Structure formats: structure tokens, C-alpha cells
Amino acid sequence: MTLAGSSTEAIEKTAPRTANPGGARRRRRRFFEFKSDIPASWSLTLGILVWVLFFGFWEFAVWQNWANDILLPGPGKVLSALHTLFTEKAFLYDVGVSVTRILLSFALACLVAVPLGILMGSFRTVEAFFNPLVSAWRYLPAPAFIPLLLMWLGAGDAQKLALLFLGVVWFLTTLIMDHTKSVPADFVRTAVTLGGNRLQVLRTVVVPAALPGILVAMRQMLAVSWTYLVIAEIIAADVGIGAMMMRAKRFLHVDQIMAGIVVIGALGLLFDFLLKKFHGIAFAYLEENVR
Amino acid sequence: MASHVKLSVNGVGKSFGHGAHRVEALRDVSFNVVQNEICVLLGPSGCGKSTLLNIVAGLQDPTAGSVVLDGKEIDGPARERGMVFQSYTSFPWLTVEQNVEYGMKLNGVPKAERQERASHFIDLVHLAKFRKTYPKNLSGGMKQRVAIARTLANRPEILLMDEPFGALDAETRWHMQEMLVEIMKSSQTTIMLVTHDIPEAIFLADKIVFLSSHPGRLKAILDLEFKKGKDIRDKEELITLDGYPECERHILAMMRAEARPQDVT
Ligand SMILES: Nc1ncnc2c1ncn2[C@@H]1O[C@H](COP(=O)(O)OP(=O)(O)O)[C@@H](O)[C@H]1O
Ligand SMILES: [Mg+2]
Numbered sequence: 001m002t003l004a005g006s007s008t009e010a011i012e013k014t015a016p017r018t019a020n021p022g023g024a025r026r027r028r029r030r031f032f033e034f035k036s037d038i039p040a041s042w043s044l045t046l047g048i049l050v051w052v053l054f055f056g057f058w059e060f061a062v063w064q065n066w067a068n069d070i071l072l073p074g075p076g077k078v079l080s081a082l083h084t085l086f087t088e089k090a091f092l093y094d095v096g097v098s099v100t101r102i103l104l105s106f107a108l109a110c111l112v113a114v115p116l117g118i119l120m121g122s123f124r125t126v127e128a129f130f131n132p133l134v135s136a137w138r139y140l141p142a143p144a145f146i147p148l149l150l151m152w153l154g155a156g157d158a159q160k161l162a163l164l165f166l167g168v169v170w171f172l173t174t175l176i177m178d179h180t181k182s183v184p185a186d187f188v189r190t191a192v193t194l195g196g197n198r199l200q201v202l203r204t205v206v207v208p209a210a211l212p213g214i215l216v217a218m219r220q221m222l223a224v225s226w227t228y229l230v231i232a233e234i235i236a237a238d239v240g241i242g243a244m245m246m247r248a249k250r251f252l253h254v255d256q257i258m259a260g261i262v263v264i265g266a267l268g269l270l271f272d273f274l275l276k277k278f279h280g281i282a283f284a285y286l287e288e289n290v291r
Numbered sequence: 292m293a294s295h296v297k298l299s300v301n302g303v304g305k306s307f308g309h310g311a312h313r314v315e316a317l318r319d320v321s322f323n324v325v326q327n328e329i330c331v332l333l334g335p336s337g338c339g340k341s342t343l344l345n346i347v348a349g350l351q352d353p354t355a356g357s358v359v360l361d362g363k364e365i366d367g368p369a370r371e372r373g374m375v376f377q378s379y380t381s382f383p384w385l386t387v388e389q390n391v392e393y394g395m396k397l398n399g400v401p402k403a404e405r406q407e408r409a410s411h412f413i414d415l416v417h418l419a420k421f422r423k424t425y426p427k428n429l430s431g432g433m434k435q436r437v438a439i440a441r442t443l444a445n446r447p448e449i450l451l452m453d454e455p456f457g458a459l460d461a462e463t464r465w466h467m468q469e470m471l472v473e474i475m476k477s478s479q480t481t482i483m484l485v486t487h488d489i490p491e492a493i494f495l496a497d498k499i500v501f502l503s504s505h506p507g508r509l510k511a512i513l514d515l516e517f518k519k520g521k522d523i524r525d526k527e528e529l530i531t532l533d534g535y536p537e538c539e540r541h542i543l544a545m546m547r548a549e550a551r552p553q554d555v556t
Contacts, residue, residue, distance in 0.1 A: 190380040190438070193348050194394035194445050195370030204397070208384045285384050285425040 073255040081255035082262065091244060095263060098233065098240045101157065102225050105164035109221070113172035114214065120173070121180025122206055134173050142167035143231055155236040160229075167228035172221045179213030180206060212283045219275045226268050297361065297481045298324040298347070298449055304355030304506075305342050315506035316342045319356070322500050322512055324449070329475065329482040331496035333489070333542070335549045339507025340485040344453050347483060348374045360448060370398055373447035377454040381426040381437040387413065388422045390437050394445030412440040415474055432463040436470070443478065452484040456491070468494055469525050489542050493518075494529050501542070503549050510545060513538070 055075055061067070062074040073081075085091035120127040120134075142163055153159040183206055191201045233242025241260050248256035280287070305317040316339040324330040332340045345351040347358050349368040358365045360372065373394070381390050391409040400408070413419055416436035426434055435455055442450055456464045468491060475482070486492050492499055496515055503510040517534025529535060 184378065184380070186376045186378045186380050187382065189348075189350055189368075189374065190376065191393075191397070192368040193350070193370075193372060193374040193451070194397055194442065196397045200397055204393070205382070208382070211384075283384075286427060288427055 077255045078258045082259040094240050094244045105161045106225050109165050109169040113169050117173045117176025118180050121177040134170050138170035160232040163232045164228045168221045168225050175217035176214050180210045183209040215279050295326040296323045297326040299359045302356035303353045306354050318506040318508050320509050327479050328497040329495050331492045331499045332485045333492045333499050334502035335504050338502045338504035341453055344451055344485050348372050348451050371448040373442035373445050374451040375438045375442055375455045377457040379434040381434045383426050386423050387437055391441045391444050408444045412444040416440045431459050449481045454485055
């Protein structure tokens with residue numbers, strides 16, 4: 001007891017003067033701290049550092065000649081390939097075609113998944129009817145249908161849209177169903193004891209309550225959409241980002257292939273960012289201090 | 292004032308499940324709720340209070356008996372029996388004002404009247420300054436006040452409340468209880484409220500319906516004679532009243548008798 005007492009006293013007497021003169025005593029910030037926030041300057045520095053290291057390692061590998069110059073071009077070469085693609089090879093058209101495929105197929109998937117998921121999440125009967133089908137399809141990898149789709153729809157856009165649709169729609173339906181199910185039961189019970197009928201409750205409670213979750217589900221599945229796009233375009237396509245990359249492969253233009261990867265990554269990030277921003281604006285009421 | 296029976300619960304019984312899994316939650320419960328009174332359902336946890344209130348709301352069907360409101364047997368949920376829950380149910384995508392107008396909108400109340408009634412009840416629950424605020428920025432007690440105003444503005448015949456202050460801290464609870472008494476004085480409403488908090492029951496109730504557990508049966512109806520004719524506005528007035536300690540002791544004894552050894556552990 002006495003020991004503990006005197007040691008705290010000692011700390012209180014000496015620490016403020018030596019460690020932090022004039023201010024309150026503060027514990028030193030540790031670099032590894034469970035679940036605690038870090039200053040914005042730290043996250044910025046660390047975020048830049050990882051890319052610096054990445055490009056540094058890449059340049060180092062090229063400089064050390066770890067691989068043949070053709071197989072492993074440096075970052076600078078990839079950048080100039082990107083420039084050439086856009087200025088001389090009409091790459092913007094390929095990008096436009098790919099983005100259109102994504103948006104069109106995703107819109108189709110949403111057209112089916114949003115109403116279906118909401119109804120399945122709202123009514124057990126609808127769930128009991130559709131869920132066996134939806135679950136079964138969900139576990140079938142969409143690329144398994146490529147041979148069939150090629151035979152039925154040819155190598156054109158219809159086949160690609162179908163693949164992207166099949167790759168996304170079942171998971172999207174399930175996610176939307178789950179978000180709808182997690183709408184608090186007391187919200188619905190409140191509305192019916194206020195006199196709401198089924199359609200009113202669906203329209204004015206279930207849908208608005210599930211909407212933020214539905215948008216999150218869309219964001220997640222849009223990212224998956226890109227995977228199927230690349231598969232579709234690599235297998236059979238004349239235009240599109242994937243098609244350009246396969247063309248480049250034939251002529252050993254590794255820099256162009258890498259440029260394609262960069263563009264896909266950048267577009268994915270951009271879409272994700274836009275949807276995230278939209279979420280913040282559309283559902284501003286979920287943030288504190290919004291009036 | 293003539294004591295007009297507003298609601299009557301007639302021999303209500305409720306069982307869940309079948310065969311070996313059958314749970315009898317309520318057995319032959321009968322009592323009346325008089326117009327403009329606060330009827331409090333009290334009893335140990337799990338005795339079937341929520342089940343009974345849900346049956347009155349029309350959210351669950353009784354397996355025996357019936358509930359009659361204003362001479363009509365109830366069938367399913369309806370505007371006449373508005374309910375406030377323990378969980379926060381103010382819709383986060385609507386402002387306080389829009390929340391309070393919500394029920395009236397469902398029922399096609401014209402806009403001008405809707406706004407007028409909403410603003411009256413928002414004042415009544417002391418949220419005038421928060422008209423345009425979203426629930427995310429409200430405290431738990433404020434969210435419950437939104438829910439109460441929303442239900443009252445919808446002009447139910449009876450207001451049903453299932454442990455409405457159960458999730459609030461002790462201090463906020465008192466304020467809410469005193470506010471509810473204040474509201475009752477200014478607007479004529481019949482209330483059926485569920486709680487397992489004994490002082491809350493005594494403070495709010497004109498009549499306490501005490502249920503025993505497993506299955507829930509009517510054990511006693513307490514009329515709280517010692518409160519009659521007194522204008523009690525806060526808790527201090529209540530607990531200094533002659534008859535209060537006696538009443539609380541009586542209810543505590545009933546509670547204790549109901550708490551069987553297997554429930555305690
Ligand atoms: N949906 C249900 N299915 C099966 N048993 C239930 C259901 N709802 C309530 N019960 C049972 O009925 C009894 C009364 O529950 P409840 O009305 O919630 O009690 P209280 O509100 O008084 O705490 C409890 O034993 C509970 O387990
Ligand atoms: Mg309960």
C-alpha cells in the first residue's frame with residue numbers, strides 16, 4: 001500500500017515538469033494500438049508509403065533485370081503505353097464499351113434483384129418459393145455457363161451481358177433479402193398499429209429502411225461485376241478493355257496489358273468512390289449533426 | 292363522471308407451439324379498461340404482459356377469448372389501437388415533424404390539419420426546437436417522445452405502450468413518466484401500459500392489472516384508492532402520500548410470491 005502510494009505521488013510530482021511542461025500529461029502514442037484511431041497525417045503518410053514501396057520494388061526488379069525487358073516493363077513504359085493507347089489506338093472507345101456493358105448488365109440485375117430481394121425479405125411465402133432457386137444458382141459459378149451462352153447467344157454483346165447478369169443477380173438478390181429482413185420488426189408493427197396497410201408499410205417503411213443497405217449491396221456487387229466483364233472480354237470480344245489486352249498479348253505488348261490492368265483498377269475505384277459519395281448524400285440522415 | 296368501459300378483455304388465452312413444445316402464455320384473463328384511465332399491466336418477467344398487449348393491438352391472435360373495443364370485437368391491427376414499443380421506432384429517414392405526421396399521412400388526413408395536429412403534439416412532448424431534426428441526433432428519451440407524439444397525433448381510441456421507458460436511464464425515466472401524466476391531464480386518452488417497474492406502475496396507474504406467471508393469469512386488480520382525487524405531478528408527491536408504502540409493499544409481496552426458485556437462477 002505505502003509503496004504504491006508513494007510511487008504514484010512521485011510520478012505526479014515529476015512527470016508534468018519533465019515530460020510535458022505547462023500542459024496536461026499525455027500518454028505517448030504507440031505505433032500499434034488495438035482499434036484506436038490514428039491522426040490523419042499518419043494515414044496519409046502510410047497510404048503514400050505503400051505505393052512508394054510498390055513502385056520502388058517494381059523499378060528495382062526492372063533495374064536488376066529479374067525478367068526479360070519485354071515481359072517486365074517499368075512503370076514509365078506502362079505509363080507511356082497508356083498514353084499511346086488513348087491517343088493512337090482509340091482505347092477510349094474500348095473503355096466506353098466496357099463501361100456500357102457493366103452499367104447495362106448491372107442495371108438489368110438490379111431491376112430483377114431489388115424487387116425480388118425486397119419481396120423475399122418481407123414475406124416468408126415469397127422467400128420459401130424463390131430461395132431454393134436463388135440459392136442453387138448462387139453456388140453455380142457463372143463462367144460455367146459460358147459454353148452454353150456462346151451457343152445460345154453467339155459471341156456478341158448479348159452473351160456478355162448475360163454472363164455479367166448471371167454472375168451478379170443471385171448474390172445481389174440474397175444480399176438485398178438479408179438487408180430487408182434486418183429492418184426492425186417494431187418499425188413494421190408501429191406502422192400497422194398506426195393504420196398502415198400492406199402496400200403502405202412496404203412503400204413507406206420497409207423500402208426506405210432497407211435502402212441504405214441495398215445501396216451497400218450494390219456497391220459490393222458492382223465490384224464483382226468487373227471480374228465477370230474481364231472474363232467475358234478475354235474469352236471472346238473484338239472491343240473492350242479485355243479485348244485490347246488479348247490483342248496486346250498477341251503482339252507481346254506487356255506494357256499495354258499492364259496499362260489495361262491499371263485502367264480497370266482505376267475505374268473500379270472510381271465507381272466505388274462515386275457510389276460511396278452518393279450513399280453519403282442520399283442517406284445524410286444517418287450521419288450525426290445533420291438537420 | 293360515469294365510468295364508461297372502453298376496452299374489455301374477455302377470457303383471453305394464448306398458447307405457443309404444439310404438443311411437447313406447447314407453451315401456455317396466458318390463461319383466461321378478463322378485465323375492463325375504463326375510458327380515460329391509465330391501466331398498467333404489471334407482473335414478473337415472462338408472465339405474458341407483452342403477449343396480452345400484442346393481442347389487444349391485434350398483432351397476435353388469442354387462442355381463446357376475445358378483446359372488445361367500444362363494443363366491437365377487435366380483428367387485426369388498426370389505427371384505433373396505436374402502440375409504442377420499448378425499442379426506438381422513430382423512423383431515421385424522417386424528421387421529427389415528418390415522423391409525427393406519418394400516421395396521419397397513412398390515414399389521409401389533409402395537409403393543413405396534419406401540420407396543425409403535429410405541431411400541437413410536438414409542443415406537448417417538448418420537442419418544438421427539434422422539429423426539423425433527424426432521429427440520429429436525438430437522445431433515447433427524445434426518440435420515445437417522438438413515438439408517443441406520433442401515436443397520439445393519430446388519435447387512437449386507446450394508446451398501448453410496452454415498457455416504453457424500459458431502455459432509458461433512471462433520470463430520463465422520471466421525466467418521461469411525469470410528462471406522460473402531464474399529457475394525460477391535457478388530452479383525454481385511454482392508455483394501457485406494460486411495465487415490470489413497481490414505482491412506475493404506481494405513479495402512472497389509475498388501475499393496476501397484476502398477472503401471475505406460467506401461465507399468465509389475472510392475480511389481482513388494484514384500484515389505487517390512496518391516489519384517488521389527488522393531483523400528483525411528480526414522484527416526490529407520490530412517495531410522500533399516505534398509503535404509498537403500503538401499496539408498494541403489497542405489490543412487492545405479490546411479485547416475490549410469483550418469482551419461483553427456477554426463475555431466480
Ligand atoms: N412467439 C413466441 N413463441 C413461443 N413462446 C413465446 C412467444 N412469445 C412469447 N412466448 C412465451 O410466452 C411467455 C410470455 O412472454 P411475454 O409476453 O413476452 O412476457 P413479458 O412481456 O411479461 O415478459 C414467455 O414464457 C415466453 O417465452
Ligand atoms: Mg415484455
